[in-house]
Amino acid sequence: MAAVAELTLLEKSLGLSKGNKYNAHGERQIPVLQTNNGPNLTGLTTIAAHLVKQANKEYLLGSTAEEKAIVQQWLEYRVTRVDGHTNKDDIRILLKDLNSYLEDKVYLTGYNFTLADILLYYGLHRFIVDLTVQEKEKYLNVSRWFCHIQHYPGIRQHLSSVVFIKNRLYTNSH
Amino acid sequence: MGFGDLKSPTGLQVLNNYLADKSYIEGYVPSQADVAVFEAVSGPPPADLHHALRWYNHIKSYEKEKASLPGVKKALGKYGPANVEDTTGSGATDSKDDDDIDLFGSDDEEESEEAKRLREERLAQYESKKAKKPALVAKSSILLDVKPWDDETDMAKLEECVRSIQADGLVWGSSKLVPVGYGIKKLQIQCVVEDDKVGTDMLEERITAFEDYVQSMDVAAFNKI
Numbered sequence: 001m002a003a004v005a006e007l008t009l010l011e012k013s014l015g016l017s018k019g020n021k022y023n024a025h026g027e028r029q030i031p032v033l034q035t036n037n038g039p040n041l042t043g044l045t046t047i048a049a050h051l052v053k054q055a056n057k058e059y060l061l062g063s064t065a066e067e068k069a070i071v072q073q074w075l076e077y078r079v080t081r082v083d084g085h086t087n088k089d090d091i092r093i094l095l096k097d098l099n100s101y102l103e104d105k106v107y108l109t110g111y112n113f114t115l116a117d118i119l120l121y122y123g124l125h126r127f128i129v130d131l132t133v134q135e136k137e138k139y140l141n142v143s144r145w146f147c148h149i150q151h152y153p154g155i156r157q158h159l160s161s162v163v164f165i166k167n168r169l170y171t172n173s174h
Numbered sequence: 175m176g177f178g179d180l181k182s183p184t185g186l187q188v189l190n191n192y193l194a195d196k197s198y199i200e201g202y203v204p205s206q207a208d209v210a211v212f213e214a215v216s217g218p219p220p221a222d223l224h225h226a227l228r229w230y231n232h233i234k235s236y237e238k239e240k241a242s243l244p245g246v247k248k249a250l251g252k253y254g255p256a257n258v259e260d261t262t263g264s265g266a267t268d269s270k271d272d273d274d275i276d277l278f279g280s281d282d283e284e285e286s287e288e289a290k291r292l293r294e295e296r297l298a299q300y301e302s303k304k305a306k307k308p309a310l311v312a313k314s315s316i317l318l319d320v321k322p323w324d325d326e327t328d329m330a331k332l333e334e335c336v337r338s339i340q341a342d343g344l345v346w347g348s349s350k351l352v353p354v355g356y357g358i359k360k361l362q363i364q365c366v367v368e369d370d371k372v373g374t375d376m377l378e379e380r381i382t383a384f385e386d387y388v389q390s391m392d393v394a395a396f397n398k399i
Contacts, residue, residue: 111232148202
């Protein structure tokens with residue numbers, strides 16, 4: 001998903017009226033936001049954090065210092081690791097790591113819904129859609145998290161809802 | 175449905191499996207369903223049950239707003255995997271309203287109701303039949319050995335004394351004198367008693383009461399008729 005489209009999605013899910021204009025910059029289509037007062041904002045996570053503040057939903061950036069750091073870390077992860085990879089093997093490794101990370105967590109930061117969940121959801125969506133039933137079951141924790149986020153009010157929007165089978169078919173693979 | 179006993183390791187295991195692909199007991203937001211199950215769990219699940227523990231900690235973080243969570247609390251047995259039998263209720267009646275696929279069980283409630291009615295009818299029929307039938311009186315035939323003190327004891331008098339014992343449900347039968355030795359004879363006497371009314375203890379007591387004649391008394395044979 002182009003970063004610009006993603007930011008528009010984020011705007012909507014945050015409940016902001018469409019008032020920002022984005023430009024895609026350079027070869028990697030880095031979004032730039034022209035603000036009324038002050039310098040231009042560059043980069044997906046920077047703009048996303050700005051939007052969250054604009055919507056007065058600062059809690060999405062984490063409520064404690066530790067949580068803020070984790071959110072920051074995952075936003076970075078999202079931009080550097082998820083966006084950079086398109087080949088299957090990389091995605092597999094990524095999902096495997098994420099799967100073990102999410103084993104004891106409901107959200108990326110633990111027990112609070114944050115911007116990191118939203119952006120990682122948007123970032124992973126195109127990969128998760130292509131997963132087979134067996135793969136979804138293999139990355140059970142990712143599936144649970146993903147399914148949870150896509151049902152979070154206002155997040156999914158026009159993105160296709162990914163279907164997760166309720167019954168486990170491949171009990172040995174997990 | 176239900177998780178079984180959530181205080182036991184097996185119950186927690188079921189919960190753990192159930193929560194592997196779910197963040198909440200029901201739906202995608204914390205609700206009273208979570209609160210109900212949370213309250214049934216006695217404490218944090220062991221660390222090896224990752225999913226149960228994750229869920230537990232997550233719900234714990236909602237502790238303060240517990241009452242304001244959406245949804246209506248249901249019986250604990252209404253939650254959880256459909257293929258696990260509910261053991262939280264008070265027995266068989268509860269398991270009827272779970273909607274799992276029970277291939278071998280009774281099809282629906284109506285039928286089992288019907289079966290129950292039929293059974294009661296039969297029971298009542300049987301009871302009344304039993305009541306009409308004359309009660310069979312259990313009787314026993316007893317052969318008694320009554321031994322005199324010595325060869326000078328008047329055996330005719332002894333027999334007369336024994337036969338003088340009257341009781342409801344006691345009928346004396348034939349008797350004979352059996353030589354024991356040294357000229358001493360013992361009295362062997364048959365009697366039929368109704369088990370409910372006459373016991374051998376009572377017979378023994380009454381017979382040995384004639385202590386002028388009777389030295390001792392034995393039950394030689396006891397047959398149910």
